[in-house]
Amino acid sequence: ADIARQVAKAATSLEQLQAAMGAFEHCELKKGARNLVFADGNPEARxxxxxxxxxxxxxxxxxxxxxxAGQLLDRMLDAIDLSRENSVYITNVLPWRPPQNRDPRPDEIGMLKPFLERHVELVKPDVLVLMGNISCQAVLGKRGITRLRGKWDAALTLPVMPMFHPAYLLRQPQAKRLAWADLLELKAKLMGS
Ligand code: URA
Structure with missing residues (x-):
């Protein structure tokens, strides 16, 4: 993670960060992945x-x-008038697909965390939305999405909202009601600040 921290800190633009991640050879996941999945949406979004x-x-x-899951995410954003292209910027804890979509291991999350932290620093959003346990683990060092979701977390210098992951909502559609409440909370924050 020290090497990752050094190269991540040295990146002063998103382009440089993407290139640094593409050149990073200290994560096994890269070998099994076809592509680096960096980000999507608008880097100027709130x-x-x-x-x-x-x-x-x-x-x-x-x-x-x-x-x-992404199609459901698009519909969720749409429900509060946020467009994927213009109003949000989307990334993941890990830029490479784990084999057979297994859960990322703590050492993999730790290794790549400096890139994620730098990513947030460079985008400078007004709010962060964490989808599911793995991103809560990576960003807040906490798990337990059922408990964390729907409440603004003040652990960082910007407001952070944990939410159910859309892949979870596809498996547990009855949880969509809670996710809807969380989306309205996000909308209210954006309107009020
Ligand atoms: N699930 C995620 O967490 N990220 C993706 O990019 C796709 C599915």
Whole structure:
């Protein structure tokens, strides 16, 4: 992680950060992935969304959240009048797809965390949205999305909203009601600041 920290800090633009991640050879996940999945959306947006890791579709296309979970994410954003192209910036904790979509290991999250931190520093969003446990683990050092979701976390210097991951909502549609409440909370924050 020290090497990652050094190269991440040296990046002074998103282009440089993407290039530094592409050249980073200290993570095994890179070998099994087809593409580096860096980010999507508008780097000037007020909202930055952090997911978990690319799945099969994302690995193939080199863009985050383009599969089924991504389509649900688009609809969720749409419900509060946020467009994927203009109003949000989307990335993941991991830029490479884990084999068979297994959960990322703590050492992998730790190794790549400096890149994520630098990514947030360079985008400078007004609010962060964390999708699911892995991003809560990476950014807040906490798990337990059922407890964390829907409440603004003040651990960082900007407001952070943990939410259920759209892939979880596809499996547990009854949780969509809570996710809807969290989206309204996000909308209210954006309107009020
Ligand atoms: N799930 C994620 O967390 N990220 C993606 O990019 C796709 C699915």
């Amino acid at each position: 909202v930055m969304i952090i997911g978990e890791a690319p799945g099969r579709d994302e690995d193939r296309e080199g863009r985050p959240f383009v599969g089924r």
